[in-house]
């Protein structure tokens with residue numbers, strides 16, 4: 001039986017926040033569609049487990065999106081391992097629940113850094129290096 005052409009074959013996709021939840025599920029969906037993925041998050045053990053289960057089209061690098069150097073290393077890993085970066089899924093994020101009075105200034109700063117500055121700030125933002133158009137999805 002011929003496999004369906006998804007149009008995603010060999011696309012190189014970096015996904016932040018890939019160690020759980022939506023990011024991990026997105027990684028699996030891209031690999032199932034024929035893409036190559038580079039996973040970024042802070043929990044290395046979870047990334048390693050996921051790479052193992054996804055197979056040869058997956059790599060991982062420990063990434064804290066609030067650190068611009070980590071974001072640059074994520075891009076560099078995609079280029080070094082797979083030749084380019086076509087799509088970035090900027091998925092990493094944290095939620096805070098309950099009253100703002102229940103959270104310290106440091107917790108609020110960390111949430112804003114992760115969800116806003118790291119996602120939208122140019123200095124921290126990994127960028128696609130694609131010759132196929134490239135794109136960033138939040």
Ligand SMILES: NC(=O)c1ccc[n+]([C@@H]2O[C@H](COP(=O)([O-])OP(=O)(O)OC[C@H]3O[C@@H](n4cnc5c(N)ncnc54)[C@H](OP(=O)(O)O)[C@@H]3O)[C@@H](O)[C@H]2O)c1
Pocket residue numbers: 016017018019020021022023040041042043044046063064065066091092093094095114
């Ligand atoms: N689930 C929902 O209903 C929902 C609704 C609206 C928006 N969202 C957004 O969708 C995204 C994923 O949600 P989810 O439900 O899949 O949450 P999740 O399971 O808690 O996953 C969040 C991911 O972000 C990573 N992360 C957190 N801080 C990070 C940092 N500083 N650097 C790198 N990675 C970081 C976590 O990995 P590590 O801890 O290993 O770093 C984890 O892999 C989040 O941005 C969330 O705000 C979710």
